[in-house]
Amino acid sequence: MTDPPHFPNRKQAPRTFKYILMLGALAALPALTTDMYLPSLPAVEADLHTTQAAVQLTLSGTLLGAGIGQLVIGPFSDRFGRRLPLVIGISLHVAISLLCSVTPNIETLTGLRVLQGFFNAAAAVVALAVIRDRFVGSAAAQLLSRLMLVVGVAPLLAPTVGQAIAGLWDWRAVFYALALIGVALVAVVWRFMPETLPADRRSPGHPRHVAGAYWSLLRDRHFMALAVIPGLGLALIMSYVVGSPFVFQNEYGFTAQQFALVFALNGAALVLSAQLNAALVRKFPPVHLLRTALLVQLGLALALLGVVATGALGPVGLVAGLWLVLSAQGMIPANASVLALHDYGHMAGTAAAVIGALQSGVAGLVSPLVGLLGGNSLSMVTVMIASCTAGVVVLALGTPAYRKGGRPVRAGHDDVPRMSAD
Numbered sequence: 245m246t247d248p249p250h251f252p253n254r255k256q257a258p259r260t261f262k263y264i265l266m267l268g269a270l271a272a273l274p275a276l277t278t279d280m281y282l283p284s285l286p287a288v289e290a291d292l293h294t295t296q297a298a299v300q301l302t303l304s305g306t307l308l309g310a311g312i313g314q315l316v317i318g319p320f321s322d323r324f325g326r327r328l329p330l331v332i333g334i335s336l337h338v339a340i341s342l343l344c345s346v347t348p349n350i351e352t353l354t355g356l357r358v359l360q361g362f363f364n365a366a367a368a369v370v371a372l373a374v375i376r377d378r379f380v381g382s383a384a385a386q387l388l389s390r391l392m393l394v395v396g397v398a399p400l401l402a403p404t405v406g407q408a409i410a411g412l413w414d415w416r417a418v419f420y421a422l423a424l425i426g427v428a429l430v431a432v433v434w435r436f437m438p439e440t441l442p443a444d445r446r447s448p449g450h451p452r453h454v455a456g457a458y459w460s461l462l463r464d465r466h467f468m469a470l471a472v473i474p475g476l477g478l479a480l481i482m483s484y485v486v487g488s489p490f491v492f493q494n495e496y497g498f499t500a501q502q503f504a505l506v507f508a509l510n511g512a513a514l515v516l517s518a519q520l521n522a523a524l525v526r527k528f529p530p531v532h533l534l535r536t537a538l539l540v541q542l543g544l545a546l547a548l549l550g551v552v553a554t555g556a557l558g559p560v561g562l563v564a565g566l567w568l569v570l571s572a573q574g575m576i577p578a579n580a581s582v583l584a585l586h587d588y589g590h591m592a593g594t595a596a597a598v599i600g601a602l603q604s605g606v607a608g609l610v611s612p613l614v615g616l617l618g619g620n621s622l623s624m625v626t627v628m629i630a631s632c633t634a635g636v637v638v639l640a641l642g643t644p645a646y647r648k649g650g651r652p653v654r655a656g657h658d659d660v661p662r663m664s665a666d
Contacts, residue, residue: 266432270330271371273337273364273429274310277422278303280406284415291415294350302350302357304608309361310368311604317366318373318597319454322447325439326370326377331430333366338426345419365600367429372596376585377440404504447591457594469642470584471599473534473635474577475606480631481573482611484510484566487624495621496559506563513567517574530579535645537579541572542632549629552621562621569628576635 281303289299313333321329340360347353409417447457461467492498492506524533548565551557557564581599588595610631617623640646 262436266436267371267374269429269432270367273334273367273425274306274361276402276425277337277360277364278306279402280409280418280422281415282403283407284410284418287410287415288350288353292347292350292353298350298354302354305354305358306361307604307608309358309363310365311361311601311608313362313365314369314597314600314604315458316362316597318369318594318600319447319457319591321366321370321373322441322457322591322594325441325443325446326374327433327437327439329366330370330433330437333363333370334426334430334433336363337367338423338430341419341423341426345416345423364426368600369596372581372585372599374437374440376588376596445590447594454594457591458598461588461595461598465642467584467588467595467598469638470580471595472602472606472638473538473580474599475602475604476610476631476635476638477573477576477580478603478607479610480628481514481570482607483614483624483627483631484570486611487614487619487621487627488566490619491562491621491624492559496562498559509563510566510570513571514574517571518578519574521575521578524575525579530582531643531645533575534579534583535639537572537575538632538636538639541569541576542629542636544568544572545625545629545632549622549625552625569632 285299285303288302289295292299317329317333337360340356340363344353344356344360347356405421406418409421461471488507488510489503492503498506521533544565548562548569551561551565581596584599585595610627613627613630614624617626
């Protein structure tokens with residue numbers, strides 16, 4: 245499929261810093277909703293007289309809601325355009341945030357968090373669909389990599405901001421802040437974001453059509469292989485996120501301040517490598533970068549396992565190894581998503597929803613394995629290696645990327661990422 249007809253010249257589409265910042269802020273809303281709330285978990289446990297496990301359910305509930313929400317909102321955006329579901333979803337995020345701030349018990353908070361994840365999933369789905377509406381191939385991969393600069397900053401700053409807000413007031417004030425962020429995003433979308441899906445390219449909204457669209461995606465082995473790779477990447481990141489506080493502070497004796505510094509340093513690896521990817525896709529096809537990054541990441545993860553198992557280089561070796569493994573991650577999701585979406589411009593919202601739902605689902609299923617396997621450095625790295633390995637295997641078996649002739653072919657002036665199995 246070629247570039248969308250209403251943007252025959254890619255240069256006509258806005259690619260300014262403000263445009264990237266807007267889409268990045270939208271894509272980062274679900275992460276902000278989770279990460280700003282993280283430091284408040286102990287306070288929520290005490291204030292609502294509940295247990296640690298019950299409080300943690302408010303996090304997994306948000307992921308569950310996000311996964312379901314993306315599957316519902318994606319087809320909705322293909323039927324009614326991008327702006328309407330986006331404005332509705334973020335507006336309901338605002339309302340639910342305000343309700344979370346006055347919740348009387350943990351059961352109500354958990355239910356509201358599921359709904360919050362469901363509705364703010366609109367932001368992530370639409371941001372990805374808008375990119376596919378306007379760009380394909382290397383241009384899309386470059387823009388997605390630029391978005392990672394904005395999305396990647398959110399997990400670095402959000403916990404600190406959330407801690408500051410809760411420290412000045414209490415944990416309920418964090419939800420007031422999330423509501424304000426939602427109001428600001430609605431205003432920005434209403435004022436600056438044009439509709440990118442014209443009426444003549446919208447899909448029918450009949451349930452049978454929606455079911456058929458999802459069935460066609462599920463039957464496409466090539467698409468599903470590429471769509472699950474970002475989820476395996478998020479599983480790797482979340483395995484690090486859930487395991488690293490215990491590994492660094494309990495196993496290696498880091499202080500809270502030292503851990504925060506290391507966490508920020510490793511977060512910077514994701515951001516920097518995403519920007520490197522944005523530069524490289526100008527010269528190399530996305531599939532070439534994807535298959536190379538997956539293999540390099542697996543090799544680095546295996547080396548990290550050796551460092552952890554032998555204790556070589558101590559905490560310095562662990563920090564350096566994690567930095568390298570995470571730096572490869574910045575070159576994986578953008579390229580995989582672009583390749584997955586390429587043939588589905590006519591149903592980009594639905595296809596983006598599958599990618600997003602798989603990210604939430606796979607990460608939610610895999611990351612708890614770190615704790616089940618012991619919660620130490622070996623279990624953390626082992627789960628990270630399993631995620632890397634699965635990514636390589638899925639790409640190898642589900643696509644021709646590693647086969648002879650499985651290379652992208654050029655079409656016109658774009659590096660259109662079609663893979664040949666010849």
